Amino acid sequence: MDFINLKAQYSAYKNEIDSEISKILNNSSFIGGDKLKEFEANLAKYVGVKNAIGCSSGTSALYLALRALGISYDDEVIVPSFTFIATAEVVALVGAKPVFVDIDLDDFNLSIEEVKKAISPKTKAIIAVSIFGQMPDLFAFKKLCDEKNITLIEDGAQSFGASYKDKKSCSIAHISCTSFFPSKPLGAYGDGGAIFCDDDFLAQKIKILLNHGQTQKYNHEFIGINARLDTLQAAILDVKLKYFDDELKTRAKLAANYDKNLKNCQIPKIKKDFISVYAQYSVLVEDRARVIEKFKQANIPYAIHYPIPLHKQPCFKEFSHLELKNSEFISEHILSLPFSAFLKEEEQEKIINLFANL
Numbered sequence: 001m002d003f004i005n006l007k008a009q010y011s012a013y014k015n016e017i018d019s020e021i022s023k024i025l026n027n028s029s030f031i032g033g034d035k036l037k038e039f040e041a042n043l044a045k046y047v048g049v050k051n052a053i054g055c056s057s058g059t060s061a062l063y064l065a066l067r068a069l070g071i072s073y074d075d076e077v078i079v080p081s082f083t084f085i086a087t088a089e090v091v092a093l094v095g096a097k098p099v100f101v102d103i104d105l106d107d108f109n110l111s112i113e114e115v116k117k118a119i120s121p122k123t124k125a126i127i128a129v130s131i132f133g134q135m136p137d138l139f140a141f142k143k144l145c146d147e148k149n150i151t152l153i154e155d156g157a158q159s160f161g162a163s164y165k166d167k168k169s170c171s172i173a174h175i176s177c178t179s180f181f182p183s184k185p186l187g188a189y190g191d192g193g194a195i196f197c198d199d200d201f202l203a204q205k206i207k208i209l210l211n212h213g214q215t216q217k218y219n220h221e222f223i224g225i226n227a228r229l230d231t232l233q234a235a236i237l238d239v240k241l242k243y244f245d246d247e248l249k250t251r252a253k254l255a256a257n258y259d260k261n262l263k264n265c266q267i268p269k270i271k272k273d274f275i276s277v278y279a280q281y282s283v284l285v286e287d288r289a290r291v292i293e294k295f296k297q298a299n300i301p302y303a304i305h306y307p308i309p310l311h312k313q314p315c316f317k318e319f320s321h322l323e324l325k326n327s328e329f330i331s332e333h334i335l336s337l338p339f340s341a342f343l344k345e346e347e348q349e350k351i352i353n354l355f356a357n358l
């Protein structure tokens with residue numbers, strides 16, 4: 001059994017993907033070009049924003065967002081502690097200070113009440129992560145940010161395709177970022193990511209920064225970086241995007257089956273009016289070591305997202321005195337189960353049986 005069955009997904013779209021890859025190889029236009037523009041236009045349409053900009057990873061997308069906003073030394077950026085390292089890493093990389101805030105226990109997303117307490121005159125942005133594929137209430141965060149003159153960034157690395165009421169993930173915040181890492185809901189065959197925003201000025205600045213700060217060939221207005229999405233990945237992703245909504249429907253069915261039948265654990269709570277894409281189907285278990293032992297015996301893959309909250313990471317040791325109880329509790333009890341649109345019925349049954357017999 002695979003944790004995420006990427007091989008079955010490739011088999012399903014093989015002819016089309018192979019043909020798109022071979023077109024790029026034949027015309028040898030590997031950087032930029034029409035295919036990238038086409039994919040970016042399709043992304044913008046799918047999400048419902050004016051600008052979608054492909055970039056080299058979810059991490060570089062977040063980095064570019066901060067750079068485009070001019071966030072730097074002496075600035076503070078509020079981030080959750082229960083997330084992947086990239087969310088906070090980029091804040092440190094631009095020289096600003098990550099301010100770690102606790103999460104809510106119902107959806108494991110940034111707690112707006114805790115955020116309110118953490119805002120200071122130095123706060124320039126809030127990065128709200130849509131963890132495991134479900135957004136926080138970004139309308140509430142946006143309202144708070146507008147009142148305080150702070151920028152809201154959605155880290156939608158895990159939530160591409162999710163929605164709240166009729167708005168898609170990556171369409172509510174001032175700037176939103178996603179990742180196309182192979183195991184994400186929409187995955188490339190290598191690294192990739194995208195940035196979304198309605199603001200044309202910001203979009204233009206991001207496009208310049210991700211191409212060495214270049215405004216004309218060999219004229220470098222800003223210190224930039226190479227963070228472009230390569231054309232092969234754009235071509236592959238453009239094929240997968242066509243089938244993405246079908247995959248999401250299957251994911252929703254599989255998640256509902258887990259919800260209904262899993263015993264001896266706490267299933268994910270999806271808030272009213274929110275649709276999750278279940279980047280991870282993660283449950284809470286009381287005695288994780290014991291459950292993992294059962295997974296190992298049954299030869300079923302599992303994962304822990306994430307075993308150490310960021311304020312306890314060695315690279316952020318100056319924040320280790322913080323007590324963020326919910327982040328610490330969830331890190332100790334979370335367990336992610338095999339999940340993808342290509343998870344087989346009999347595989348899911350095996351996992352359900354394992355929980356029934358705990």
Ligand SMILES: *Cc1c(COP(=O)(O)O)cnc(C)c1O
Pocket residue numbers: 057058059060083084086087129155157158179180181191192193
């Ligand atoms: C995966 C992920 C990222 C980073 O994306 P990459 O494409 O791997 O650089 C950032 N934030 C979160 C929450 C993620 O899950």
